[in-house]
Amino acid sequence: MRRVTLTQFLIEQQRKGLMGADLRLLMEVVARAVKAIAVNVSKGALAGVLGEAGSDNVQGEAQKKLDVIANDILIQANEWGGHLAAMASEEVEEIQPISSDYPKGGYLLLFDPLDGSSNIDVNISVGTIFSVLRSPEGSQTATEADFMQPGTAQVAAGYSVYGPSTQLILTVGDGVHGFTLDREMGSFIYTNPYMTIPEDTKEYAINASNERFWEAPIQRYVSELKAGADGPRGKDFNTRWVASMVADVHRILTRGGVFMYPLDSKMKDKGGKLRLMYEANPMALIVEAAGGAATTGRERILDIQPTKLHQRVPVVLGSKNEVELVTRYHLEG
Numbered sequence: 001m002r003r004v005t006l007t008q009f010l011i012e013q014q015r016k017g018l019m020g021a022d023l024r025l026l027m028e029v030v031a032r033a034v035k036a037i038a039v040n041v042s043k044g045a046l047a048g049v050l051g052e053a054g055s056d057n058v059q060g061e062a063q064k065k066l067d068v069i070a071n072d073i074l075i076q077a078n079e080w081g082g083h084l085a086a087m088a089s090e091e092v093e094e095i096q097p098i099s100s101d102y103p104k105g106g107y108l109l110l111f112d113p114l115d116g117s118s119n120i121d122v123n124i125s126v127g128t129i130f131s132v133l134r135s136p137e138g139s140q141t142a143t144e145a146d147f148m149q150p151g152t153a154q155v156a157a158g159y160s161v162y163g164p165s166t167q168l169i170l171t172v173g174d175g176v177h178g179f180t181l182d183r184e185m186g187s188f189i190y191t192n193p194y195m196t197i198p199e200d201t202k203e204y205a206i207n208a209s210n211e212r213f214w215e216a217p218i219q220r221y222v223s224e225l226k227a228g229a230d231g232p233r234g235k236d237f238n239t240r241w242v243a244s245m246v247a248d249v250h251r252i253l254t255r256g257g258v259f260m261y262p263l264d265s266k267m268k269d270k271g272g273k274l275r276l277m278y279e280a281n282p283m284a285l286i287v288e289a290a291g292g293a294a295t296t297g298r299e300r301i302l303d304i305q306p307t308k309l310h311q312r313v314p315v316v317l318g319s320k321n322e323v324e325l326v327t328r329y330h331l332e333g
């Protein structure tokens with residue numbers, strides 16, 4: 001069997017006119033960074049990379065050593081290639097302009113260097129999420145305002161999962177494509193062409209310990225799922241919750257499902273748990289490109305006009321018919 005590498009895939013996308021050389025370079029560089037992160041994640045205790053970093057990030061969350069390592073890898077890999085105007089990361093409060101030591105390019109890269117940090121120390125899958133925007137024309141020095149573009153403006157998005165195998169999933173507008181890391185060869189092999197999400201599902205993902213804090217529409221929806229074959233849905237549903245969004249979304253891309261991190265009264269003033277620009281938007285772009293849907297319960301995630309880099313939003317995404325039902329309950333409510 002002839003194996004197609006990520007490099008060959010990207011060159012073919014370029015030939016089809018789906019991306020230019022700069023975006024291709026960007027994707028290659030992100031993939032290289034993902035390989036380096038995978039090496040660190042998989043060494044675990046042997047490399048002394050587990051545990052707390054002893055610092056807090058901009059969200060006030062305690063950083064794990066691997067949060068910091070993954071962030072540094074992504075920044076160092078991307079700062080010198082000339083393809084970016086600036087970067088932004090979950091782990092850094094301010095945007096990261098490209099230093100004057102290097103040429104600047106036309107793209108903005110946003111990332112969650114390590115998603116699912118609470119799972120690192122227990123050897124459960126974590127991942128990296130990224131989103132690519134165009135730097136506004138005529139913008140000489142990058143500012144936070146340059147990043148304030150809705151998710152529909154993303155030119156590419158992707159995530160990796162560091163699980164039993166390391167996978168990289170991406171979209172540049174023409175469907176969702178998955179690659180699996182061949183560790184001996186050090187290259188990503190094209191294993192999952194045109195991934196799609198079935199419209200219906202019997203699986204849902206939510207942190208049910210927050211149930212008493214949810215809004216009424218989510219309480220209603222989940223109680224109907226739990227009532228199963230005896231309730232209004234007339235069929236049994238199963239719960240899955242990894243607590244790494246990448247792993248939960250990856251399962252949904254593989255066999256369907258609905259993932260929810262809804263608004264709850266504990267974090268109402270924050271707007272939600274997940275971050276719009278480097279968690280919700282890239283995942284929403286991927287899920288929609290795979291035939292699924294992604295809303296806040298009230299509006300399409302990709303249509304939100306961001307006002308802050310680290311803005312949070314409620315997230316409901318996955319199999320289309322379930323997302324539409326949850327959204328209908330909110331709008332009726």
Ligand code: AHG
Nearest residue numbers: 112114115116117118207243244245
């Ligand atoms: P991060 O590790 O980047 O802060 O993101 C964690 C997120 C997401 O991956 C996951 O779905 C959710 O937080 C888990 O939340 P709970 O702790 O409520 O399960």
Ligand code: MN
Nearest residue numbers: 112115116279
């Ligand atoms: Mn995250």
Ligand code: MN
Nearest residue numbers: 090112114115
């Ligand atoms: Mn993170």
